[in-house]
Amino acid sequence: MGAFLQTLPLKLLLPEIQLPDAVAELVISSITLDSRMATAGSLFFAVQGSQANGQAFMAQAFTAGALVALTDAEAGVVTCEFDHGWIIAIPNLAANISEIAARFYGLPGQELKVIGVTGTNGKTTCTQLLGRLYHALGERVAVLGTLGYGAIGSSLTDTGMTTPDAVQTQRILRDLRQRHVRHLAMEVSSHALVQHRVTAVPMQTAVFTNLTRDHLDFHGDMESYGNAKLNLFRQLGIVRGVINLDDPFAVTIQNQITNIPLITYGIKSSGADVVATEVNYHDAGIQALISTPWGKGELRSHLLGEFNLSNLLAVVATACSEGFTLVEVLAAVATLEPVPGRMQRIDVKADVQVIVDYAHTPDALRAVLSAARLHCKGRLWSVFGCGGDRDSGKRAEMAKISAALADCSVVTSDNPRTEDPQAIIENILTGFNPGDTYSANPDRKSAIGQVIAEAKTSDLIVLAGKGHEDYQIIGTTKYPFSDIAIARAALVQRMGGGT
Numbered sequence: 001m002g003a004f005l006q007t008l009p010l011k012l013l014l015p016e017i018q019l020p021d022a023v024a025e026l027v028i029s030s031i032t033l034d035s036r037m038a039t040a041g042s043l044f045f046a047v048q049g050s051q052a053n054g055q056a057f058m059a060q061a062f063t064a065g066a067l068v069a070l071t072d073a074e075a076g077v078v079t080c081e082f083d084h085g086w087i088i089a090i091p092n093l094a095a096n097i098s099e100i101a102a103r104f105y106g107l108p109g110q111e112l113k114v115i116g117v118t119g120t121n122g123k124t125t126c127t128q129l130l131g132r133l134y135h136a137l138g139e140r141v142a143v144l145g146t147l148g149y150g151a152i153g154s155s156l157t158d159t160g161m162t163t164p165d166a167v168q169t170q171r172i173l174r175d176l177r178q179r180h181v182r183h184l185a186m187e188v189s190s191h192a193l194v195q196h197r198v199t200a201v202p203m204q205t206a207v208f209t210n211l212t213r214d215h216l217d218f219h220g221d222m223e224s225y226g227n228a229k230l231n232l233f234r235q236l237g238i239v240r241g242v243i244n245l246d247d248p249f250a251v252t253i254q255n256q257i258t259n260i261p262l263i264t265y266g267i268k269s270s271g272a273d274v275v276a277t278e279v280n281y282h283d284a285g286i287q288a289l290i291s292t293p294w295g296k297g298e299l300r301s302h303l304l305g306e307f308n309l310s311n312l313l314a315v316v317a318t319a320c321s322e323g324f325t326l327v328e329v330l331a332a333v334a335t336l337e338p339v340p341g342r343m344q345r346i347d348v349k350a351d352v353q354v355i356v357d358y359a360h361t362p363d364a365l366r367a368v369l370s371a372a373r374l375h376c377k378g379r380l381w382s383v384f385g386c387g388g389d390r391d392s393g394k395r396a397e398m399a400k401i402s403a404a405l406a407d408c409s410v411v412t413s414d415n416p417r418t419e420d421p422q423a424i425i426e427n428i429l430t431g432f433n434p435g436d437t438y439s440a441n442p443d444r445k446s447a448i449g450q451v452i453a454e455a456k457t458s459d460l461i462v463l464a465g466k467g468h469e470d471y472q473i474i475g476t477t478k479y480p481f482s483d484i485a486i487a488r489a490a491l492v493q494r495m496g497g498g499t
Contacts, residue, residue, distance in 0.1 A: 006029070006104060006105065006106070007027050007028065007029045007041070008027070008028050008103070008104060009024065009025050009026065009027055009028070010023060010024055010025070010026045010027075010028055010043070010067075010068060011024035011025065012103065013028060013031075013043070013100050013103050013104060014088070014090075014100070017088065017090070019088075023068075023086055023088075026067050026068060026086070027041060027067075028041060028042070028043045028067065028068065028104070029041030029042065030042045030043070031043045031044075031045070031100070031101060031104050031167055032044055032045070032061075032167065033045045033047065033049075033054070033097070033165055033166075033167050035054070035057035035058070035060040035061040035064070035066075036060070036064075038060070038061040038062075038064040038065065038066040039064060039065050039066075040064075040065030041065065041066075041067055042061065042064070042065060042066040042067065042068075043066065043067065043068045043069075043070065043104075044057075044058065044061035044062075044066045044068070044069045044070070045069075045070050045093065045097055045100075045167070046058050046061075046069045046070060046071045046072075046087075047070075047071075047072060047093050047094050047097065048072060048094070054071075055069075055071055058071075058085075058087065061085075062085040066085060067085060067086065068085065068086050068087075068088060069085060069086070069087050069088070070087075070088050070089075070090050070093055070100075071087055071088070071089050071090070071093065072089070072090065072091075072092065072093035072094065073089035073090075073091075094195065094196055095196045095199060096196075097166040097167065097196065098166040098169070098170065098196055098197065098198065098199035098200035098201070099199060099200040101166055101167045101169075101170035101171070101200070102170050102200040102201075104170070105170045105171060105173065105174040106174060108170065108173035108174040108176070108177045109170075109173050109200065109201045109202045110202060111177050112173060112176065112177065112181065112182065112183070112184050112202075113182060113183045113184070113204055113322075114183075114184045114185075114186060114201060114202060114203045114204060114205075115127075115130060115183070115184070115185045115186070115203065115204065115205045115206075115207060115318060115322075116186055116188040116198070116201075116203040116205070116206050116207065116232050116235060117130075117145075117185065117186070117187055117188065117207040117209065117314075118187075118188045118189070118190070118193070118206070118207070118208055118209070118229050118232045119207075119208055119209030119210045119211065119229070119244075120209070120210055120211055120212045120361060120363060120364070121209060121210055121212065121307070121359075121361065121363060121364045121367065122209035122210060122307065122310070122311050122314070123145060123146070123162070123187040123188075123189075123209065124145055124146045124147060124187060124339060124342060124358070125308065125311045125339045125342045126185075126207060126209060126311050126314050126315060127143050127144070127145050127185040127186060127187050128143055128145075128147065128185075128339040128342075129311060129312065129315045129336055129339065130143075130185040130315050130318060130319070131143040131152045131185045132152055132336050132337075133315055133319055133329065133332050133333065133336065134152075134183050134185070134319070135152040135153060136332040136335055136336075137319075137324060137328060137329075137332055139182060139183050140180055140181050140182045140183070141181065141182070141183040141184070141185065142176045142179075142181040142183070142184050142185075143156070143184070143185050143186070144159075144163075144164075144169075144172060144184060144185075144186035144187065145162055145163070145186060145187030146162045146187060146358075146468075147339075147340065147468060149172050149176075151176070151179055151181050159172070161189075162187050162189040162191075162192070163186070163187060163188055163189045163191070163192035163197055163198065164197065165197055166195075166196065166197045166198075166199070166200075169197055169198060169201060170200070170201075173201065186201075188232055190225060190228040190229055191228075193228045193229070193231040193232060194228050194231075198235070199236070200236065201235070201236065202235075202236045202237030203232075203235045203236065203237055203238055204237065204238070204239045204240070204322070205238075205239065205240050205241070205242060205318055205321065205322060206232045206233045206235060206238055206240075206241045206242070207241075207242045207243075207314055207318055208229065208232070208233075208241065208242070208243040208244060208247075208249070208250070208253060209244055209247075209310070209311070209314060210244055210247045210249070210363065211225070211226055211229060211247060211248075211249040212361060212362065212363030212364075226249055226252060229249070230252070230253065230256055230257070233253065233256075233257040233260065234257075238260055239260060240260055240261050240262070240263060240321055241253070241257060241260055241261070241262045241263065242262075242263045242264075242265065242314055242317045242318050242321065243262055243263070243264055243265075244264075244265060244266065244310060244314065245264040245265065245266040245269040245271070245272040246266040246267060246268050246269050246272075246310065250264065263293075263317050263321050264317075265310070265313040265314055265316075265317045266310075266313070267279070267306060267309060267310055267313070273292065273293055273317065274290060274291070274292045274293075274313050274316060274317040274320075275290065275291050275313075276288040276289070276290050276299065276309055276313060277289050277290075277291070279306075279309065281304070281305070281306070281371075281374040281375070282375075283375060284302065285300070285301045285302040285303055285304060286299070286300070286301045286303060286304070286305075286308065286309050286312070287299070287300050287301075288309060290313065290316065290330075292316065292317070292320060292326055293320075294320045294325065294326040295326045295327075296326075297326050297327065297330045298330065299312060299316070299330055299333060300330075300333070300334045301333055301334065301336065302336065302337055302338065303336070303338055303343065304338070304343045304345070304355075304371055304372075304374075304375055305343055305367070305368070305370070305371020305372070305374065305375075306367070306370060306371055306374075307367040307368070307370075307371055308342075308343060308371065312333060315333070316329055316330070316333065340467075340468045341356055341357065341358050341466075341467025341468030341469070341483075341484070342357060342358055342467060342468075343355055343357050343368065343371060343372075344356045344357070344467075344484065346484065346487045346488055346491060347488075348488055348491040348492060348495070349495070350491045350494060350495050351457040351458070351494075351495075352378075352452065352455045352456075352457065352458070352459045352460065352461060352491075352494070353375070353376075353459075353460045353461070354452065354460075354461045354463065354487045354491060355368075355372055355460065355461070355462050355463070356463045356466075356467060356483045356484050356487060357462060357463070357464050357467055358464075358465070358466065358467025358468065358469075359384075359464040359465065359467075360386070360387060360414065360464070360465045360466075361394060361398075362394050362397045362398050362401055364464075365382075365384060365398050365401050365402065365464055366401045366405065368462055368464060369382055369401070369402065369405035369406055369462060369464075370405060372460055372462050373405065375460065376458075376459075376460035377458040377460075378455075378456055378457065378458030378459040378460065379407040379408060379455070379456065379459045379460075380405070380406045380407050380408075380459070380460050380462070381406060381407070381408045381409075381410065381451055381455060381459060381460070381461040381462065382402040382405070382406035382408070382409045382410070382462050382464065383409075383410045383412060383447060383448060383451055383461065383462065383463050383464065384398060384402060384409075384410075384411065384412070384414070384462075384463075384464040384465050385411060385412045385413045385414035385424065385425070385428070385444070385465055386398060386414055386424055386427070386428055386465075387414045387415045387416070387417065387465075388414075388415065388416040388417035388418060388419030388421075388424055388473075389417040389418055389419055390417075392427055395424065395427040395428045395430075395431065396427065396428065396430045396431030397431060398428065398431065399411070399428045399429065399430070399431025399432050399438075400431045400432075402438075403431070403432055403433065403436040403437075403438065406462070407437065408437050408438070408451075409432070409436065409437065409438040409439075410438070410439050410440070410441065410447050410450075410451055411425050411428050411429060411438065411439070411440040411441075412425075412440070412441050412442060412443070412444045412447035412448075413425070413442050413443070413444050413472070414444075414465045414466060414472075415466070415469075415472055415473040415474075416473070416474055417473050417474075417475070417476070418475060418476065421442045421474075422442055425440050425442055444472065444481070444483075444486075445481070445486050448463060448483065448486050448487055448490060449486070449490045449493075452487065452490040452491060452494055453490065453493075453494060461487075463483045463487060466481075466483050467483070468484075469481075469482070469483075470482045470485075
């Protein structure tokens with residue numbers, strides 16, 4: 001991340017708080033949520049987190065040179081028991097961190113045209129496609145999400161999560177502006193919306209892809225999960241929304257969000273503003289006619305499957321609503337390549353096909369298997385697992401989907417984390433019926449190799465769940481692991497060492 005040298009008196013970061021003169025003039029040189037990152041002149045957010053309370057780490061921050069620690073309590077200032085620090089209490093601190101961070105970094109979001117994308121599935125694909133599309137149209141554009149952040153045309157920097165914390169998000173926005181980026185397509189997770197990570201990020205366009213079961217271990221129920229997504233359409237600076245009319249939750253959005261125009265898209269919904277007809281799914285991709293408020297045209301894409309056509313319609317609707325012509329948008333769409341780990345076909349010439357996809361929810365698995373079937377001339381294999389320490393209720397459901405849509409199912413480990421891998425597999429197996437064709441192998445590498453070796457000519461194998469990830473989490477440790485690399489090696493071995 002590029003260097004950002006900034007110092008501000010505390011009174012400019014906390015204009016709403018009446019501070020003693022000596023405190024108001026304190027010069028802050030950095031801000032952090034992590035006490036281990038505190039240095040001389042830091043402001044430390046001692047906020048209650050999901051794992052620990054930041055107040056327990058104030059001593060560490062002050063010892064490292066922090067001048068101020070903000071806590072969540074009734075407003076006021078108290079003298080810290082340390083020689084060089086002040087504790088300032090801010091009501092509802094978590095909801096204010098984004099704004100304080102934005103002030104420190106010079107309100108970088110006001111200099112960017114931001115598109116926020118939310119939904120259970122499709123966030124990464126849509127943001128990546130939007131970034132590449134705008135780049136093809138000559139714009140200086142960046143992406144921020146699961147794959148990392150950075151300007152299109154340069155390498156991405158990993159952040160470790162879909163939407164970074166409030167401080168890191170503002171730091172990234174400033175970094176992108178220093179790189180002369182003008183447009184940003186960013187993934188906005190439901191966690192981020194509930195935890196106020198993007199409160200002070202102005203967004204012009206909010207995009208909704210879909211709402212299906214996921215993260216219920218965090219949200220509790222689907223109603224709360226959906227309400228979290230709705231917050232994106234109430235975002236600071238919002239001008240318009242782009243929503244998937246094929247998803248039932250679109251009606252809720254239309255009923256709840258009435259202060260901005262909502263542009264709809266769909267494949268099955270003929271009443272959508274942007275709709276695809278005469279769709280042809282073929283070995284090389286997708287071809288369709290689309291009708292939009294900006295005219296009609298032919299869409300051609302190298303991407304595979306129905307859900308990717310839906311993603312493309314979201315991209316077209318967004319770009320055209322932001323002022324690009326349909327003709328130039330469709331020309332650019334034809335140049336877009338698949339996103340890493342999203343319906344990614346392994347590039348080894350072999351008598352079987354292998355597709356790697358990040359699908360780790362029931363709806364995503366259903367979508368990827370349905371899409372793969374359109375391109376499968378032999379048997380369709382489904383290799384999948386479920387992550388540990390996550391919503392266990394979806395495990396049997398994913399087995400039912402795999403049994404219904406694939407010819408052969410192989411259950412293996414995903415990221416078991418601190419759960420017993422075999423116990424997770426046993427949970428999944430309860431979703432199969434006695435007549436279903438399935439097997440189980442907890443060793444993911446072995447499972448992938450075995451399926452690729454046993455598949456018959458013209459079979460298609462879907463490796464679902466990990467997509468772009470280059471690691472596997474067992475216990476609390478990340479081990480190097482790539483479905484893509486393992487599949488490539490197994491295909492080369494199947495073909496006798498060829499390429």
